[in-house]
Amino acid sequence: MGGMFGVELKQAGFDGVVVEGASDRPVYLWIHDGIAEIRDASHLWGKGSLTTEAELRRELGDESISVMSIGPAGENLVAFACITCDYGNQAGRAGMGAVMGSKRLKAIAVRGEGEVPVADPKAMERLYRQVVDYMTSREEIKAWWEQGLMQVIEWAQEASCLPSYNFKDARFEWAHLIGGEAIARAKVKDVSCYLCPMACKKLMRARGRAVVGPEYETAVFLGSNVGVSSLEDIAYANWLCDELGMDTISAGALIAFIMECRERGLVDDGGLDVRFGNAEAVFRLLEMIAYRRGLGALLADGVREAAKRIGGGSERFAIHVKGLEVSGYDVRAAPAMALAYATADIGAHHNRAWAITYDVKAGRDSYGEDKVRWVIYLQHVRPLFDCLGVCRLPWVELGVDLKAYEGFYRAATGVDLSLDDLLKASERVYNLTRSIGYVRGLRREDDWLPRRF
Ligand code: SF4
Structure with a gap:
């Protein structure tokens, strides 16, 4: 999810948030300076996400607070309710907003002003400069x-x-x-x-x-x-x-x-x-x-x-x-993208393997094994970005080398993992999510396309 939530959370002293169980009344979570408080949200229940964000910032007296929240769709457990963050960034797909709604958790607000410890700040800054210089030098940007x-x-x-x-x-x-x-x-x-x-x-x-x-x-x-x-x-x-x-x-x-x-x-x-x-x-x-x-x-x-x-x-x-x-690509003449949709762990979501550009490059009527291999590669590599908490677009669209992500990981954590190690971890995540699907009742015959295609 875009926005500032991840940065504020880390600066507040937390790496992640796990919300267990459900409240019997509407609440929101206020995280700041190493503290996490559950507060009453009955005055916010029923309000839209954007309105909720604005009201929480007013209530907490700080316009720099990052807020993720749900709107009426999440409260009413709509199957595709999303979580909205910082006026227009979404955890969009598969109903995460309904999960928050089921817990009566209206919002999570976070503000942090602490330093983020980095294992090797000089290496981090050097690599960031290199990557930004590379990106801004590309004509496509x-x-x-x-x-x-x-x-x-x-x-x-x-x-x-x-x-x-x-x-x-x-x-x-x-x-x-x-x-x-x-x-x-x-x-x-x-x-x-x-x-x-x-x-x-x-x-x-x-x-x-x-x-x-x-x-x-x-x-x-x-x-x-x-x-x-x-x-x-x-x-x-x-x-x-x-x-x-x-x-x-x-x-x-x-x-x-x-x-x-x-x-x-x-x-x-x-x-x-x-x-x-x-x-x-x-x-x-x-x-x-x-x-x-x-x-x-x-x-x-x-x-x-x-x-x-x-x-x-x-x-x-x-x-x-x-x-x-299904996401926004017609795949009737795009076999790689069709395969990616059919076999995606959560259903037809483009971000699991955006293979359609390969279809265009390799030929729309080609059904070669190379397309299968490409889809498998993409499905295995893409969880890496979720694990690192970074955006894929610089890699997909501007060709930022995956080696740079290895460098960022090492500079941030001090842990000496190679790109190969990171990609193996990423593949394990994909296999794990497919396995969870199996436990929840999905089978091979569910790896199929809508009849219209
Ligand atoms: S490329 Fe990614 S990180 Fe950059 S502005 Fe767009 S969504 Fe945000």
């Missing part, structure tokens, strides 16, 4: 400064893998209005995580709200995949998801699904006019899902459950793997 992740919209349109109209199409006729060039015109400023020179996030205004985003996946699922062609409408829907505390990918996927259900006459939308392209219907549905009202109650447990309830053959166009709504 200019597109990240200008457009951030939104540049992927134009790329996906060109590659015909841009999900549109509930994955019925892989190109969107209005892509030029919702992509990188559009955000470059609309953005107010660039936003960065702690000490990152890429500054890939873009702040824009929509309907009077300041929104950090949208980014690629959000522009797909609140844009092309629901047929919405206005960047401002997408950004406002993004703001609603942040405030309500919902993953933009799953929420948008559910709305596209119900739009297709309506198109096929499988549901009565009660006059909501839930048709592709209707942004107002998207806004209303987002609220209805978060509060489990009307059609929203039908959708709040995810697309697999919604298709079971609606029936009528709707499971044929319920786009999920293992119950998780």
Whole structure:
């Protein structure tokens, strides 16, 4: 998760937080200067994530506090409720917000002003300088400064893998209005995580709200995949998801699904006019899902459950793997990415193995073993970034050498592990998460793709 939470937590004297059990009333956790206090949050319960953040900063009297919180979706145990941190960074996928909601834990606020002990500060600083110099010398970084992740919209349109109209199409006729060039015109400023020179996030205004985003996946699922062609409408829907505390990918996927259900006459939308392209219907549905009202109650447990309830053959166009709504790449002509989706531990999530660029490079119609090997490599290497608590983008997009991560690890901890050792640990994590899936009932036959693909 982006933002400042990790830095503040470490400066407050903690490496991590484990929350056991559940409270019988709403609470928040306030961590500061080596102390962790559980405080009453009944005055915050029912409020949006962004509102909660602002109120907690006021209440605790410090604008620099980092806050992660849940919105009404997390409180109502929506299956894809997320945790929002520092105005627009998310633990987005697979319902982590519902986990906090089930514990009645509204928020965790943290502030630390202590020194962070580093085993070899000189080596750390030298390596950081080298990596920043390398990143800022790359020609590609200019597109990240200008457009951030939104540049992927134009790329996906060109590659015909841009999900549109509930994955019925892989190109969107209005892509030029919702992509990188559009955000470059609309953005107010660039936003960065702690000490990152890429500054890939873009702040824009929509309907009077300041929104950090949208980014690629959000522009797909609140844009092309629901047929919405206005960047401002997408950004406002993004703001609603942040405030309500919902993953933009799953929420948008559910709305596209119900739009297709309506198109096929499988549901009565009660006059909501839930048709592709209707942004107002998207806004209303987002609220209805978060509060489990009307059609929203039908959708709040995810697309697999919604298709079971609606029936009528709707499971044929319920786009999920293992119950998780598919991320923003159409994989019908992308075998490596398709394999990555099918075999991902948590369901079809792009961050487990972003293999589609390899499909484009190696040939979309190639089914060679090299693609299998590449997917396995990516799946094994990517947990490394989660273990280190760092962003993948400098490696994926600007080619920062993995050896640099070995150097950072050694400089920070003083532990002499090689890159090979770190990668073995990363592979173990992936195998462990697959094993947990097995214990929870997943089997090989669950490694499969939605019927539409
Ligand atoms: S590249 Fe990663 S760390 Fe840098 S601003 Fe973007 S999300 Fe944050």
